[in-house]
Amino acid sequence: MRAFALFLLLLNGTATAGGPAFDVHVHLREGEASLRAYEADVEAAGIELAGVGAMWFGGPHQARQGETEKIRAGNDGVIALAAKHPLVLPIATVHPYDEAAATEELVRVAAAGVRVLKLHAHTQGFDVSDPRVEALVRRAGELGVIVLMDNANILPGDSEKLFNLVVRVPGTTFILAHIGGMNFRFWSILALARTADGFAMDNLYFDISGPVLLAADSPIEAEFVWTLRNVGVDHVLLGSDYPQMGLGAMADALERLDLTDEEKDRIRVGNARRLFDR
Secondary structure, X not given: OHHHHHHHHHHHOOOOOOOOEEEEEEEOOOOHHHHHHHHHXXXXXXXXXXXXXXXXXXXXXXXXXXXXXXXXXXXXXXXXXXXXXXXXXXEEOOOHHHOHHHHXXXXXXXXXXXXXXXXXXXXXXXXXXXXXXXXXXXXXXXXXXXXXXXXXXXXXXXXXXXXXXXXHOOOOOEEEEHHHHHHHHHHHHHHHHOOOOOOOOOOEEEEOOOHHHHHOOOOOHHHHHHHHHHHOHHHEEOOOOEOOOOHHHXXXXXXXXXXXXXXXXXXXXXXXXXHHOO
């Protein structure tokens, strides 16, 4: 029972030191009701909220190939929510295999002010190396839309395929969620890749939702911190993946990492404000 209680504390978090936090990874599956529940959870954790990167899909609410009307309605819902709540940064989605319809929806939401597009190869059932994915994310970059992609390393070759995609599409800014899961060490290769001509990869960011919980106060903490510094602390963002996990737990775990206060502040809020101009 004691171990189970500790696990619940890890997931839910407690009052957190530090400062404001910008959560770049939030699933608001039930719109306004989910936002109210999320805000209550953040308030209970004692966190001042600086921004919320919010998407309508996730869990039982998926954006599958061919569901173009459902996708459009979901995107409109999160756009409307952001119009009412200034802290909400709306995150839209499409399915890359819908090709022309996906591109049309991308153009439409970009015109409506959406700055971030979320794609999830595992739950949406697409291959990151498919040419249709590259065409879509390339168009996103042309429209000034940031692409947030899952990188929990659930699928074989996940990180390697994403690395190649980022290299092939330097005009698009990418955020890779979960920084490779427990394969986070892979991304330390950026420190070497950037020594090659044309491999600055300044278009690549990471959110640390998930692995930061396992890393803090653990045998792998030093390696995790080493990876964050290898990818560049200026390119690391804080996310919760709510409602699966809470911002309080993530912010608390970040505080316990062996980083400087300045580094923690950049990850918690500064980098997101700079990236999203908010």
